[in-house]
Amino acid sequence: MNVAVLLLSCSRFRMYHMSITKSQSVLLSFLTEAFEAIGGVPDEILTDNMKTVMDEARTEHTAGRVNAKFAGFAADFGFQVKPCIAGRPRTKGKVEAQMKLLDEIHAYQGKLSLPELEAYIQKLCDRVNQSLHQGTGKVPILALEKEKNSLHPLPAERVRSSYRIHHKLVKINASNMISYQSRPYSVPAGYQGKTVGLQVYDHHLYVYYNTKLLVRHPIGTAMLNYTEEHYRENLSLSMPRYPDIDDLAKKNLRTIGGAYE
Secondary structure: OEEEEOOOOOOOOOEEEEEEOOHHHHHHHHHHHHHHHOOOOOOEEEEEOOOOOOEEEEOOOOOOOOOOOOHHHHHHHOOEEEEEOOOOHHHHHOOOOOHHHHHHHHHHOOOOOHHHHHHHHHHHHHHHHOOOOOOOOOOHHHOOOOOHHHOOOOOOOHHHHHHOOEEEEEEEEOOOOEEEHHHHHEEEEEEEEOEEEEEEEEEEEEEEEOOOEEEEEEEEOOEOOOOHHHHHHHHHOOOOOOOOOOHHHHHHHHHHHHHHO
16 A cells, blocks of 8 residues: 655645555645645645656756656646756655554454545544644644645646546446446456445546556556456356366457457
């Protein structure tokens, strides 16, 4: 699991976001939702040199190079990107200190589903935002109200919507398929009747069950989307005594592919 944090420097108000991947699309969606939650955009964002932000790290002697897509995102929202100097952790000490709070989630390893874990992290975030900050002597959620005065306005909804990742819960049918945009996609055998989560970004469909990534499908125009492995698993369950299930699966998939192309 990965947890990102956005921390406002003055109020120390923070927002956490949990994700199974470190995709740039996930980062941009998190920042979009975070800006919407605080009702504005900071003038400057201090980041580390992660690859989702920087093509080349900033060092003592070079300015580094911000990734073109992230630079476009910053321009759309109207903030300046200020990368830290690589190898100088004290620059981002405010954030590093806050991430230590997440050590608490290790006590729940294997005990929480994905929605339960997300709820727990949000509960943890609410707790620290409502507690007295020892460094500033202020309660972050109260200090936020004053800090909001220095935020830039949000861009138009159409701009924000283009960066959001939408989440959807769907049920796996008896054929071990889920539907997205009226097209069926396969999942591994053994999950019939289960409710799974869908996320769409980077032109792929991600299917999760609790905290487990079941499959990643490229999104295309095919009317039926099987992986050979999933089809073979389902076929072996329905025909356990068939002598050459691999050969049969390949023949069937060729037939199905020809019929739907």
